[in-house]
Amino acid sequence: MAARRALLLRALIMGPPGSGKGTVSARIVQHFALKHLSSGDILRDNMNRKSEVGILAKSYIDQGRLIPDDIITRLMLSELKNLEQNSVLLDGFPRTVPQAEALDKVCPIDTVIDLDVPFETIQQRLTARWIHPASGRVYNLEFNPPKVPGCDDITGEPLVQRDDDKPETVMKRLKSYETETKPVLEYYRRKGVLESFSGTETNKIWPHIHRFLQTKLPDMSQKEASTNR
Numbered sequence: 001m002a003a004r005r006a007l008l009l010r011a012l013i014m015g016p017p018g019s020g021k022g023t024v025s026a027r028i029v030q031h032f033a034l035k036h037l038s039s040g041d042i043l044r045d046n047m048n049r050k051s052e053v054g055i056l057a058k059s060y061i062d063q064g065r066l067i068p069d070d071i072i073t074r075l076m077l078s079e080l081k082n083l084e085q086n087s088v089l090l091d092g093f094p095r096t097v098p099q100a101e102a103l104d105k106v107c108p109i110d111t112v113i114d115l116d117v118p119f120e121t122i123q124q125r126l127t128a129r130w131i132h133p134a135s136g137r138v139y140n141l142e143f144n145p146p147k148v149p150g151c152d153d154i155t156g157e158p159l160v161q162r163d164d165d166k167p168e169t170v171m172k173r174l175k176s177y178e179t180e181t182k183p184v185l186e187y188y189r190r191k192g193v194l195e196s197f198s199g200t201e202t203n204k205i206w207p208h209i210h211r212f213l214q215t216k217l218p219d220m221s222q223k224e225a226s227t228n229r
Helices: 001-006 021-030 037-050 051-062 069-081 097-106 119-127 167-191 202-214 220-228
Strands: 010-014 034-038 087-091 110-115 130-133 137-140 194-198
Touching: 010 167, 021 034, 021 037, 021 110, 021 202, 021 220, 034 037, 037 051, 037 069, 037 087, 037 194, 051 069, 069 097, 069 137, 097 167, 110 167, 110 202, 119 167, 167 194, 194 202
Parallel strands: 010 087, 010 110, 034 087, 110 194
Antiparallel strands: 130 137
């Protein structure tokens, strides 16, 4: 049993909204044999299926209240139980120290990948997005700006910025993330399993994460490439 456990990796990825966490998670799963467990995806799935936990969680969301720790913990631990023989990449859980402590009792985390991207960079990324309400066309002032500033390319109608993408809202979300997760990062730092990767571009951070994970697990994409030769 101990030998089998040694081949498994229990990893957690952390990073504020807009840090490139989704992109990095997808690359990790593509290269390494890890099952990606996103608390948001699992929560949505349970609410759609109207499971007992899903109905309970929805009742809190409908009232505009935060879902209590014990409900999220129960949901995630139930998913992890089905993956005891797999390496996993947790995403969005744990978000609080009580959740981390509950997780440790049944599934201790081996490594935490923390995406340390400056808030200014994230704010620039997220606030660069503007939309044309009637068509749903999305523009990014950095990557695909409109031909005429502030106007839709096809109709010439004005573009608007969603409330979620306004600078003050973005900064509020980032500050909220920092307040919520700082104790969790500190918890894992004390355990000696926290690995922080700093930078402003996902493509520059990724090679460092890739090299680090290669010390933990074999790169499946390289294995497949050599098999196909």
